[in-house]
Amino acid sequence: MKKYLQVDEWKIVEEGFDAENHEISESIFSLGNGRMGQRANFEETYSGKSLLGNYVAGVYYPDKTRVGWWKNGYPEYFAKVLNAAEWAGIEIKIDDEILDLAKCEVSDFRRELNMQKGYLQRTFQAKTASGKKVKVEATRFCSMADDECGAVKYSLTPLDFSAEISLMPFINGDVKNQDANYDEKFWDETGKGFYTNGSFVEMKTKKTDFVVCTGMEFSVSVDDKPISLNPSQTEREKFTGLTQKTLVKEAQTITLYKYAANLSSLNYPKEELQNKTKETLDRVSRKGFVQMLKEQAEAWAEKWQMNDIRIEGDAEAQQAIRFNIFQLEQTYTGADKRLNIGPKGFTGEKYGGSTYWDTEAYCIPFYLATAGQDVARNLLIYRYDQLQKAIENAEKLGFKNGAALYPMVTMNGEECHNEWEITFEEIHRNGAIAYAVSNYIDYTGDESYLATHGLEVLIGIARFWAQRVNWSEARQKFVMLGVTGPNEYENNINNNWYTNTIAAWCLKYALEAVEIVRKNDPQQLEKILQKVKFDSVKEASNFNKIADEMYFPYDETHQVFMQQDNYLDKEQILVKDLPATDRPINQKWSWDRILRSCFIKQADVLQGIYFFQERYDLETIRRNFDFYEARTVHESSLSPCVHAILAAKLGDQQRAYEFYLRTARLDLDNYNNDTEDGCHITSMAGTWMAVVEGFGGMRVKNNLLSFTPFLPEKWTSFSFHINFRNILLEVKVSSDQVQIRNKSNQGLQVSVYDQEHEVPGKQEITVSKS
């Protein structure tokens, strides 16, 4: 673990330059606006270790699968988030000497991510190999207001010399993915060219034929006075740059403003891309850097109004939670229902794909509560739009009659992952997708979603479960064989309690949804049932029968649900008795040993208890929590949040706080020594859940928003925002009271510590802790 960043409530700050930390910082200081994003690569040349990363949402490459031993049913490709053209770069020469921090003495280095206003700033002084000293300030952002655009302001001051300064802003498409399976490059050039003071590179992805045009325009000032430009052109394959040479005197400051745009064929006809790019560039460069930055701050202010969490008395926690919220908002804005939330967002390539069950299980609650309800709805529609692919995916595995198996990892609805124990067996993902529909409707009350989209998805998923189980003559129950649960440290097990539980729930919920649509819109119901050929007598009765006669492993001795059949055959060792030198076991042990051990990677039975907590009394939850928590190594960053929420529910505030800490600063403090690959975006939503659902005890029960908060010992107070059915609340929890401020006009009934209260519009109520 490396802890080198400064603590600040609204900023991430790195002081002093250490090349060892550079790739970590490139991840942490990443920028994005939902449409495009980039790692915090330096603008100027950097010959040290760096992972170049520029990404355009929805643009991917189907990289040929790499596999040791092929299994029937494996996908042909693994979709890779594409490293796209580099648009922030500026090559800088001082009298022909390239400015490169890997070759300079660097001082007064400071990198700052301003989360409040949404920009990245870097200042430093550098002494070049030839002894010249310069001061630099660079500011950039991906614009939320103009979400195909970014802007850079780069100022350089010669401190002890005068010289000719060459500035070459460029677009560089000659990039590759570090994680390419066969070291191929994924882009072909389709065009490039120059404007008066700008240039562009247009490229097409191999196989998928996405076209992206990346362009830039720039202007230059000396001591804030614009100068006229006569740049010379540089052109290489997939590269265009314009070099402006200017004599700059000692202590003068030369500033380059670079405006960039990424336009993709997802949003424009291919033949118009080049023109549209130019138009977009002209528009934003006319607007200018200062105005763009102002609009950026305004856009972020608006977001923070709805999603900010304030923690008093713990600046590290404050910084961490804002960083998590900031990264989530940079990754997904809900503006485009074709997009989703990659596990690394725009901060790295790792894990490819864009969509995992993380979205439904961990991210939906965040977006539901901190944005307009169309944002979460778009995440649901993403899956609705991929229903046909999910049906085809199931068919590939031998299922039929409209059974849908959503993929483990996907870009366009097709499965990308190729480990049989995951691809074919970690089917619980299908349940989370149905669960998200129910979660959305519970939270928003928007039952109409079922008639327009949800029901078809629910029926497809339920059909999968109905075919995936089989009747066990031996048990006289339906069983589900050969699955991998959320705990991926068990593979190909039988009757995973979580999977059976969510499967049975899906079967019942699909039927419930039929009845809801029947009630709200009987005509539409008939249309849907005809479309999907659902026999609401025979098929429904089969769903009911399976759900009613599903087998759920249970151990009488410990009185706990059993994670899977025969789990107690394993040697029962507790995590506390594991030598520290053996952890993390995924690094220290062979896979064989991990599989045979009783150790749990992430919440599994407890994930199910979390999802369906209203079913279980506190004693049941406590017994299961105590049993499984003691065996869980939390080697997935998605695990601690569930434990935090359940610990809070059980009143174990100390442990709830400990679990919260495990992910809150995961990337900022680089706990897992892997932040250089990118940030753990989806687990950031889990941290948010730990605060709001854990410490805040927020739930929605029968359309009633309720809270049972507690204040972590170390904190003076904390407050969070909740947008519930278009009413914005701020909930502030202090040691002795809970204040709920209604920022909207309409009043709302809420429950606090199981007592109902009215919070009138534009007013605040205070509830004392009993």
Place this chain on the structure above:
Amino acid sequence: MKKYLQVDEWKIVEEGFDAENHEISESIFSLGNGRMGQRANFEETYSGKSLLGNYVAGVYYPDKTRVGWWKNGYPEYFAKVLNAAEWAGIEIKIDDEILDLAKCEVSDFRRELNMQKGYLQRTFQAKTASGKKVKVEATRFCSMADDECGAVKYSLTPLDFSAEISLMPFINGDVKNQDANYDEKFWDETGKGFYTNGSFVEMKTKKTDFVVCTGMEFSVSVDDKPISLNPSQTEREKFTGLTQKTLVKEAQTITLYKYAANLSSLNYPKEELQNKTKETLDRVSRKGFVQMLKEQAEAWAEKWQMNDIRIEGDAEAQQAIRFNIFQLEQTYTGADKRLNIGPKGFTGEKYGGSTYWDTEAYCIPFYLATAGQDVARNLLIYRYDQLQKAIENAEKLGFKNGAALYPMVTMNGEECHNEWEITFEEIHRNGAIAYAVSNYIDYTGDESYLATHGLEVLIGIARFWAQRVNWSEARQKFVMLGVTGPNEYENNINNNWYTNTIAAWCLKYALEAVEIVRKNDPQQLEKILQKVKFDSVKEASNFNKIADEMYFPYDETHQVFMQQDNYLDKEQILVKDLPATDRPINQKWSWDRILRSCFIKQADVLQGIYFFQERYDLETIRRNFDFYEARTVHESSLSPCVHAILAAKLGDQQRAYEFYLRTARLDLDNYNNDTEDGCHITSMAGTWMAVVEGFGGMRVKNNLLSFTPFLPEKWTSFSFHINFRNILLEVKVSSDQVQIRNKSNQGLQVSVYDQEHEVPGKQEITVSKS
């Protein structure tokens, strides 16, 4: 299935040339002598589809593992049988027109593998594109007498023209493996050069630094009269050839004799290889083709004396069993205890590696009965010599104190395979290695092997099992979790009956072996126990306890052993109810569906019953046979033999014969449409077992060789040879009697149909069927 070969009792014959079958024939007509081997590639140029294959036993390349998702404990490499220098090739030009059957009209084509004498002969007429007609006869073999050598006689007769014939015999090392993971070439040239009438290429393998020098010498005759040579040299990277141009008149026959040698650094100091190659070539070329071929026939005659099986009344069966014996003898001779039996022998690259559990489970019985006992002994010593690597392999997975886990696939004792469910879990292989020791001692009576080698191996293996089980509090038994049994259509299962059975047996047998050595050689015992630090009180009692308290799944309803825990939770469908269009399921079904089904790839419980059949009464065997046979799809060629033997034991002669048929002509008739990759060498031993142990009912019980034969309905009689403790018997089974001829001087007591009989030296007894 393609059936295009002629039936002949001693030959494999292909008549007429069909390029479609060429790669299949290249496999079937392969040659080998245990030390080197080759596919039946044409001598002359062939531009059609062909898999070039020349192999030198023990020379391999550790090809970097290709893997989708890395698991801790995976090996770094997969050892590939190396495609080595091509030594039989002769480029032939007729007035500058290259002779290439892909570009000729071919007639009277005949390819013949003479199994009796051990050579390959090919005759054809060809009309070239320019219209010239030639007749060719080519004969070649890998010499058993000079096992580093091969020889070719190639005769060409212009039928309707006179012309300058260029013959370029060459050595071509510029070859690659088709199965290379990353398309690399595996050899570097270390030397090449020319002799007066010959040349050589010396190459070194990358990484492993094996050096192989491949050389050739040649002579040419016209109408059987040697001509003097003045060849010109051709030299390229890894290639040397000598071109002799001769004017040949119509109807004259030009004949080239090519003598080749492969010498490897396994057997010579590297610096001497070139000289030794020259010496070897001089020696064999002085000996001459005719003499070499005579010695070849003698060597094979000697083999056939000990191993021939004669089947009267069924020429196809006769041809098939001889083909299987022939290929096994070509693959492994027992001359070198560093070598083993690759699954494709010298007939193809597929599956890399040289050693699988096939050797111990299926091949040892063949070599025990058909060769001197040192041959099987050398196969055991191979594993003894790799004990330290097996211990290291176990350590990699977290085992300790000398526990040994032999690899699934290996060349030098290191694991090569990288599927976790196989590599880490298909650990029953360890049991077969111990079982082979017991099998060897039962058959040979050679208990001394334990003191010199066997005991150390048995203790290492037993230690592995003792650590691999764990005590289940729930069952109050020792359980074995997370294994894959012989039935690879189940992965990561618990308490595989076969694995638990052989593990418990290993623990007991290791202790038995300690007592045997104590009795025979107490001093040596002390040395061994000290060397391996075996505590013959504490550790022995632990072994006993585990074996005694091992859990064996059993189903009371069906009264059968359960292949694994919860097997009866699966939907129970019988193979006979599977639609033909669904088979083979490994091609028609997703891996997911296969895993969840009840279908069994190969004998699993029945494999255990076969190994330990003396433990079970016939009714138990019958119940298990009926239960499992009905669920077994036999999609491994190693499966039917076990079923055949048990069916025979149960008196079900019809089914025994059907199972025998499934493998007997597997390659000759290309049942699985994969013979072009090479022949299924190890399953050939299974066919032999089906005849000798199945139809012949041969067993060894308490040092007594016994037979309970029956005659398959279609046959008039069959006879087989058995070398038992240096006494050679020929057992002939007719419809009404069994004749046993003792070909040795010493008499032997045998049991026939459970009656003991004395077979005096050099005499024959006849036992009538009751």
